[in-house]
Amino acid sequence: MITIVNSNNIHQFGPEMEQVYKLRNQVFVQEKGWANLARPDNREIDQFDNADAVHMLCLIDGNLVGYQRMLPTTKPYLLSSVYPQLCEDELPNDSTTWEWTRYAVLKEHRARGRILSPVANHLLSAIVEWGLQNNITSVVIEMQPLWLLRLVQLHFRVFPLGIAQVIDGEEVLAVQAFFDARTLSRLQEVRGNSVPSITQISSMVG
Amino acid sequence: MKLQETYDMVLRFAICQTEEQVSQIALKEASRFGVDYYFAGTIPPEDSTPTQQLEHVIGGSWPSGWGERYFKHNYLRTDPTIEHVRSNNSPLIWKNLEKSPRFRNVVMDEARDFGLNHGITIPQFSLDGVKIGISFAGQNMDIADPKLQTSLTVIGAYTVSSILRVLQRNYRSEIINLTEREREVLYWISEGKTSRDISAILSIAKPTVEKHFTTLQHKLCAQNRTHAVAEAMRRGLLR
Numbered sequence: 001m002i003t004i005v006n007s008n009n010i011h012q013f014g015p016e017m018e019q020v021y022k023l024r025n026q027v028f029v030q031e032k033g034w035a036n037l038a039r040p041d042n043r044e045i046d047q048f049d050n051a052d053a054v055h056m057l058c059l060i061d062g063n064l065v066g067y068q069r070m071l072p073t074t075k076p077y078l079l080s081s082v083y084p085q086l087c088e089d090e091l092p093n094d095s096t097t098w099e100w101t102r103y104a105v106l107k108e109h110r111a112r113g114r115i116l117s118p119v120a121n122h123l124l125s126a127i128v129e130w131g132l133q134n135n136i137t138s139v140v141i142e143m144q145p146l147w148l149l150r151l152v153q154l155h156f157r158v159f160p161l162g163i164a165q166v167i168d169g170e171e172v173l174a175v176q177a178f179f180d181a182r183t184l185s186r187l188q189e190v191r192g193n194s195v196p197s198i199t200q201i202s203s204m205v206g
Numbered sequence: 207m208k209l210q211e212t213y214d215m216v217l218r219f220a221i222c223q224t225e226e227q228v229s230q231i232a233l234k235e236a237s238r239f240g241v242d243y244y245f246a247g248t249i250p251p252e253d254s255t256p257t258q259q260l261e262h263v264i265g266g267s268w269p270s271g272w273g274e275r276y277f278k279h280n281y282l283r284t285d286p287t288i289e290h291v292r293s294n295n296s297p298l299i300w301k302n303l304e305k306s307p308r309f310r311n312v313v314m315d316e317a318r319d320f321g322l323n324h325g326i327t328i329p330q331f332s333l334d335g336v337k338i339g340i341s342f343a344g345q346n347m348d349i350a351d352p353k354l355q356t357s358l359t360v361i362g363a364y365t366v367s368s369i370l371r372v373l374q375r376n377y378r379s380e381i382i383n384l385t386e387r388e389r390e391v392l393y394w395i396s397e398g399k400t401s402r403d404i405s406a407i408l409s410i411a412k413p414t415v416e417k418h419f420t421t422l423q424h425k426l427c428a429q430n431r432t433h434a435v436a437e438a439m440r441r442g443l444l445r
Contacts, residue, residue, distance in 0.1 A: 145356070
């Protein structure tokens with residue numbers, strides 16, 4: 001389901017990464033209307049799509065249906081460089097904490113009635129699987145406070161980093177969410193199986 | 207809310223074994239903003255009877271006498287906080303209702319007589335996709351505190367998730383509407399038939415069967431056929 005693309009293997013994923021930029025354009029520029037991200041070539045790429053970024057692609061038969069990007073907090077990241085006002089405490093800056101950004105699911109794969117969709121579940125599970133393998137214990141999220149309960153119910157231990165503010169007409173709260181093996185069990189319980197979500201499509205990946 | 211403070215709070219919620227313990231901690235945590243009462247629940251349909259309305263309560267309580275009065279006069283229909291949770295995703299500070307005359311009504315005026323002078327109602331989405339409203343209220347709530355909204359949202363989220371955990375309750379999305387064809391496909395899947403079998407039984411093309419199944423899968427939020435059948439049984443869609 002989920003393939004991890006980083007600077008080591010990105011050269012093998014040219015066509016898939018093109019789908020990424022297209023999906024991001026569709027979700028963030030067209031649907032959400034974040035006009036400042038719009039580019040003439042209709043690919044949504046920003047300064048954080050650099051060698052440190054870890055891209056997580058949810059592919060079904062080679063087609064991209066979901067995506068998210070992880071950024072290390074030891075380098076400049078969205079919260080530290082674009083939205084520092086959302087953080088009242090010290091900005092997270094350590095190798096065990098990464099920022100979760102650009103979460104996007106193709107319209108057809110979003111669940112009805114706002115239930116956690118299978119694609120959403122796999123994307124979240126992939127963060128936890130990847131984290132457990134790489135000594136990463138928490139993610140920084142800029143999120144709508146509306147979804148706090150859901151994260152807590154999934155056994156993320158969520159801590160606000162500041163107070164919620166309205167940005168581009170949407171309420172945004174910066175949080176740090178810690179996870180562990182219990183979080184993964186919970187996600188697996190919710191989706192009804194414990195199949196690993198990360199299924200690398202290339203064996204070349206180190 | 208400082209990180210350490212939140213950390214201690216999360217720990218206190220995590221060791222709760224009963225609904226009473228959860229409510230006690232919720233009120234203790236919220237009391238620093240002048241909160242005296244909290245109340246959390248899903249949103250009942252407008253024509254619910256008092257008994258049905260009670261089934262939507264997750265936790266918390268109102269001052270004695272207020273609940274009775276609320277049901278007796280069927281305030282559910284005109285309660286602006288209920289309407290707010292139905293149609294909005296951001297918190298509502300009750301005082302702001304005074305600015306819009308159409309919400310000036312008897313419910314909020316009478317609430318004041320019961321010590322509910324100030325309050326805030328916070329919408330949240332549960333894991334099952336159900337909208338939940340969490341209200342905090344009190345006689346001397348400090349609604350001007352800039353931290354109030356975020357802190358009470360965090361306290362509210364931990365309160366509700368802890369109650370649902372101790373009660374082992376899940377709020378499933380109320381209604382899933384399946385078409386006649388989807389029901390038929392689901393039935394034959396539950397009988398162990400393959401897509402090819404079903405296409406023969408229903409005299410429709412195999413890709414059409416698969417299309418119906420994909421829709422079913424979305425509606426039931428299921429990972430595969432087995433999960434879809436299990437989910438449908440749980441929700442009483444298959445007998």
